[in-house]
Amino acid sequence: xxxxxxxxxxxxxxxxxxxxxxxxxxxxxxxxxxxxxxxxxxxxxxxxxxxxxxxxxxxxxxxxxxxxxxxxxxxxxxxxxxxxxxxxxxxxxxxxxxxxxxxxxxxxxxxxxxxxxxxxxxxxxxxxxxxxxxxxxxxxxxxxxxxxxxxxxxxxxxxxxxxxxxxxxxxxxxxxxxxxxxxxxxxxxxxxxxxxxxxxxxxxxxxxxxxxxxxxxxxxxxxxxxxxxxxxxxxxxxxxxxxxxxxxxxxxxxxxxxxxxxxxxxxxxxxxxxxxxxxxxxxxxxxxxxxxxxxxxxxxxxxxxxxxxxxxxxxxxxxxxxxxxxxxxxxxxxxxxxxxxxxxxxxxxxxxxxxxxxxxxxxxxxxxxxxxxxxxxxxxxxxxxxxxxxxxxxxxxxxxxxxxxxxxxxxxxxxxxxxxxxxxxxxxxxxxxxxxxxxxxxxxxxxxxxxxxxxxxxxxxxxxxxxxxxxxxxxxxxxxxxxxxx
Amino acid sequence: xxxxxxxxxxxxxxxxxxxxxxxxxxxxxxxxxxxxxxxxxxxxxxxxxxxxxxxxxxxxxxxxxxxxxxxxxxxxxxxxxxxxxxxxxxxxxxxxxxxxxxxxxxxxxxxxxxxxxxxxxxxxxxxxxxxxxxxxxxxxxxxxxxxxxxxxxxxxxxxxxxxxxxxxxxxxxxxxxxxxxxxxxxxxxxxxxxxxxxxxxxxxxxxxxxxxxxxxxxxxxxxxxxxxxxxxxxxxxxxxxxxxxxxxxxxxxxxxxxxxxxxxxxxxxxxxxxxxxxxxxxxxxxxxxxxxxxxxxxxxxxxxxxxx
Numbered sequence: 001x002x003x004x005x006x007x008x009x010x011x012x013x014x015x016x017x018x019x020x021x022x023x024x025x026x027x028x029x030x031x032x033x034x035x036x037x038x039x040x041x042x043x044x045x046x047x048x049x050x051x052x053x054x055x056x057x058x059x060x061x062x063x064x065x066x067x068x069x070x071x072x073x074x075x076x077x078x079x080x081x082x083x084x085x086x087x088x089x090x091x092x093x094x095x096x097x098x099x100x101x102x103x104x105x106x107x108x109x110x111x112x113x114x115x116x117x118x119x120x121x122x123x124x125x126x127x128x129x130x131x132x133x134x135x136x137x138x139x140x141x142x143x144x145x146x147x148x149x150x151x152x153x154x155x156x157x158x159x160x161x162x163x164x165x166x167x168x169x170x171x172x173x174x175x176x177x178x179x180x181x182x183x184x185x186x187x188x189x190x191x192x193x194x195x196x197x198x199x200x201x202x203x204x205x206x207x208x209x210x211x212x213x214x215x216x217x218x219x220x221x222x223x224x225x226x227x228x229x230x231x232x233x234x235x236x237x238x239x240x241x242x243x244x245x246x247x248x249x250x251x252x253x254x255x256x257x258x259x260x261x262x263x264x265x266x267x268x269x270x271x272x273x274x275x276x277x278x279x280x281x282x283x284x285x286x287x288x289x290x291x292x293x294x295x296x297x298x299x300x301x302x303x304x305x306x307x308x309x310x311x312x313x314x315x316x317x318x319x320x321x322x323x324x325x326x327x328x329x330x331x332x333x334x335x336x337x338x339x340x341x342x343x344x345x346x347x348x349x350x351x352x353x354x355x356x357x358x359x360x361x362x363x364x365x366x367x368x369x370x371x372x373x374x375x376x377x378x379x380x381x382x383x384x385x386x387x388x389x390x391x392x393x394x395x396x397x398x399x400x401x402x403x404x405x406x407x408x409x410x411x412x413x414x415x416x417x418x419x420x421x422x423x424x425x426x427x428x429x430x431x432x433x434x435x436x437x438x439x440x441x442x443x444x445x446x447x448x449x450x451x452x453x454x455x456x457x458x459x460x461x462x463x464x465x466x467x468x469x470x471x472x473x474x475x476x477x478x479x480x481x482x483x484x485x486x
Numbered sequence: 487x488x489x490x491x492x493x494x495x496x497x498x499x500x501x502x503x504x505x506x507x508x509x510x511x512x513x514x515x516x517x518x519x520x521x522x523x524x525x526x527x528x529x530x531x532x533x534x535x536x537x538x539x540x541x542x543x544x545x546x547x548x549x550x551x552x553x554x555x556x557x558x559x560x561x562x563x564x565x566x567x568x569x570x571x572x573x574x575x576x577x578x579x580x581x582x583x584x585x586x587x588x589x590x591x592x593x594x595x596x597x598x599x600x601x602x603x604x605x606x607x608x609x610x611x612x613x614x615x616x617x618x619x620x621x622x623x624x625x626x627x628x629x630x631x632x633x634x635x636x637x638x639x640x641x642x643x644x645x646x647x648x649x650x651x652x653x654x655x656x657x658x659x660x661x662x663x664x665x666x667x668x669x670x671x672x673x674x675x676x677x678x679x680x681x682x683x684x685x686x687x688x689x690x691x692x693x694x695x696x697x698x699x700x701x702x703x704x705x706x707x708x709x710x711x712x713x714x715x716x717x718x719x720x721x722x723x724x725x726x727x728x729x730x731x732x733x734x735x736x737x738x739x740x741x742x743x744x745x746x747x748x749x750x751x752x753x754x755x756x757x758x759x760x761x762x763x764x765x766x767x768x769x770x771x772x773x774x775x776x777x778x779x780x781x782x783x784x785x786x787x788x789x790x791x792x793x794x
Contacts (some may be wrong), residue, residue, distance in 0.1 A: 011519075195721075201681075202685055202688075203684070203685050203686075203688030203689060205685075206652075206681060206685040206686060206688075206689070207658075207688075208598060208599065208620060208654060209598040209599075209617075209618055209619030209620030209621070209658055209688045210599070210618075210619070210620075212600050212681075246732075280498070309602055310599060310602045311598070311599030311602050311603070311607060352575075355575070355577055355603075356576060356577070356603070357576060357595070357599065357600045357603060358597065358598065358599045359595035359597045359598065359599075359618070360597060387747075453618055
């Protein structure tokens with residue numbers, strides 16, 4: 001099957017392309033890209049076996065890569081399966097997922113990795129790369145056989161959400177990985193400082209009486225791991241950065257040439273710990289007449305935490321949602337390149353595990369299907385340009401993995417996402433393709449939605465009848481505002 | 487006119503007027519409790535379930551007496567010996583109690599915020615009898631009632647709360663009530679048991695934070711001591727009990743610095759010899775027993791209002 005994606009706004013950060021144009025896809029590859037100049041010249045007629053996809057008003061970009069997905073299969077198929085996570089990825093515009101080693105049994109040996117590869121080969125509709133466990137059982141006691149894992153095809157090492165507390169072991173892990181030239185992906189949280197904590201330590205945790213996790217719990221380990229990476233020459237990748245102090249530490253380390261990369265999640269970029277208050281806060285502000293006393297700059301006007309009840313377990317996430325000054329530092333770090341990638345930390349849970357007391361709820365958000373719209377709030381608010389945002393979902397993750405990025409150059413694999421950046425929709429978790437309905441965004445109106453996703457030239461998701469018919473009257477591009485500065 | 491309220495989860499959504507009304511109603515309930523036959527028919531035919539997931543003596547008995555004095559059917563439910571031990575979730579437990587015909591649930595739970603979860607799944611009324619570190623609204627109301635009966639009004643009172651502030655649900659509910667009614671509150675304790683002052687003043691801007699108790703005493707109208715959990719030492723929040731007692735313990739000697747009209751309160755249960763000394767706990771200026779007695783009247787007042 002051949003496809004001609006017509007009249008889209010093509011944004012291909014890796015090739016520094018941002019143009020209105022057409023893309024011809026054939027045999028699973030990008031065959032040709034027609035830019036504005038080509039549109040006005042004579043072209044060979046469209047062959048009858050080519051489906052024309054009308055992408056007017058939409059962005060056409062390389063498929064997204066997520067560095068941080070929890071597959072759940074095998075071991076917790078009631079939460080998610082490889083089939084359902086693939087479907088969720090397709091709805092969200094992702095064509096590559098990097099699976100954290102949190103499935104059961106722990107992929108800490110080559111045999112388990114091979115079993116996982118068989119499962120993904122059978123069920124996945126997107127590319128799924130595997131990350132091996134850094135230590136046996138992710139327990140932080142004994143290093144896994146990292147060379148064997150590398151030979152079995154692992155693209156990196158990680159202990160999931162756990163921090164290796166033994167600093168000597170951590171140094172050995174980095175040292176070993178350095179020789180294998182693979183990144184070590186760490187989640188940084190000092191377990192003593194974070195002990196018992198379920199919320200960011202600050203005014204909100206004090207007001208709600210929830211045990212806090214201080215920003216320093218993350219920063220202390222980020223500082224340690226940077227020092228160890230510097231000493232060993234390893235590639236350290238810091239997962240889900242959540243504090244201003246971490247951004248500053250990474251900025252300084254990169255400036256002196258340490259090989260450290262970093263990712264941030266959509267929710268840490270856009271939501272604050274005030275979401276834990278739910279409607280409590282709105283009620284108080286109305287009562288006391290001090291509405292707007294603490295303007296929450298992280299909220300575009302159309303996001304409303306008051307749709308949630310107080311202590312809603314959907315806001316429980318690791319690391320916790322932080323306060324506004326941290327969120328601002330994360331956005332700044334992402335914008336100016338200190339943070340390489342947006343990673344989803346897609347962590348589906350079953351409702352039965354989530355409809356419980358806040359302190360007992362397992363942390364995590366089912367995020368693949370809301371990731372684009374949530375991060376687009378940064379674009380709609382003028383805090384980031386759309387080309388940079390797409391780079392953080394395509395080129396950035398590829399750099400972390402030391403591979404050439406998904407792109408739209410002729411000859412490239414046709415991993416393509418088409419999204420309408422202005423389309424407004426309401427988040428209804430019941431309709432998620434993911435089995436995980438755990439999201440704090442239930443009922444929120446978001447702007448920006450994926451219309452079509454193509455993996456290796458095959459359409460793996462199409463919203464309604466998108467692109468099947470030419471629009472009756474050409475509309476002025478809805479992207480003018482967004483692309484105004486280009 | 488009394489506006490009917492469905493749930494009592496914290497005092498954060500109580501206006502000064504509503505609190506005053508409850509304290510007035512509690513006054514009438516005290517009168518009932520002084521009668522030969524301590525019972526009125528206000529809740530006849532209603533079922534009150536006391537659902538306690540955490541140990542409690544005074545709060546549980548106080549609620550039970552209050553409900554009985556209003557002629558309600560009272561059922562006690564404790565986590566031990568129930569299906570909770572078999573792993574039933576809180577939501578399932580509440581649905582079961584609802585199916586069994588509970589009209590009012592009184593709940594004590596170790597997890598902050600648990601009452602909001604219950605309120606979402608229960609069609610009747612819920613009264614929070616203490617959740618984690620979050621709230622203990624009936625304790626705060628009985629504290630307010632006790633202060634008011636001693637001083638006539640709350641406005642302008644200088645209240646010092648001393649002890650393990652950070653982990654205390656009593657403090658948080660009292661802060662809402664006391665600040666709404668115009669008291670001046672100072673929180674006092676070691677820094678490890680309070681945390682940064684800004685975390686508190688963000689929500690209660692009028693609040694003062696202090697780490698030394700003695701300088702506050704000559705000017706205080708009310709000193710409220712909090713229970714010091716022994717676990718706090720194990721988690722390294724305090725070097726030693728002895729040091730805590732030396733700086734913050736309410737000894738007779740220390741209380742001699744209070745003005746003559748001042749009162750000493752404690753939400754109980756007390757660690758005598760640690761945060762408060764036996765000779766102080768039972769004699770003037772202590773009103774600790776009065777607090778316990780007032781608890782029944784205040785809880786009757788709440789139950790009465792919620793039954794409509």
